[in-house]
Amino acid sequence: MKNIILASKSPRRIEMLSKYLENIIVFSPDTNERVNDLDLPETTVMKIAFEKAWKASCDFEIKGIIIAADTVVFLHKIMGKPKDYEEAFSMLKSLSGKTHSVYTGICIIDSENGTKVVDYEKTFVEFNHLTDDFIRRYLETGEHLDKAGAYGIQGFGELMVKKIDGCYNNVKGLPLTKLNTILTKHFSLKLL
Structure with a gap:
């Protein structure tokens, strides 16, 4: 069996993939996750995922199947990981009571x-109305750090979600069903 290399340092992606594949090798390439506001969100995430995988294929001495992913939240504009508390607060305030997309x-x-193979998944997430006090209490947990859109659906962030339409794992950062389909079809590898 070929080596499986996850080009990511995300604890969520490592945990999710490790459930299905033993002995994955984690290698986080040094890439610049630049977002061009003129690009569509699906273009952005596919481009960044490709850059991660390509850099890993060039820089990592072990050969095998390299898996890379990138996630953004989209509501009128692309929201990546917040730079600071104020940006995180602003992101959550703008998502309050609305439906956004996760790519x-x-x-x-x-x-x-x-x-x-490069592809993407899109999921719609509807948020409850969030009070400023709730947003502050959520940010005090620190869970927003290193999360696109300043929230993690698998943690305290689930309290913000009114409804989800699409792949739940996509919102966590790795659409496992689509990943399994691609691996099976193009790489003769099945997660189960």
Whole structure:
């Protein structure tokens, strides 16, 4: 069996993929996750996922199937990871009571034979109305750090969510169903 390399340092992605694949190798390439506000969110996440996977295929000495992903929240504009408390507060305030989209781009490269697939998943998430006090209490948990849109649905952030339409795991950062479909179809690898 080929080596499986996860080009990510995200604890959520590592945990999610480790549930299905033993002995994954984690290698986090040094990339610049630049967002061009003129790009569509799906273009942005696929481009960044490709850059991560490509950099890992070039920089990592172990060959195998490289999996990379990137997630953003979209509501009128792309929201990545907040830079600070104020930006996180502003993001959550703008998402309050509205439906936003979560996009995750996936790139898989077989560094042995050069096979490459890039795709994305989109999920709609509707938030409850959030009071300023609730947002402050949520931010005090620190859970917003390193999360697109300043929230984690798998943690305290679930209290903000009124409804979800689409892949739950996509909102966590790795759409496992789509990933399994791509791995099965193009790489002869099944998660189960």
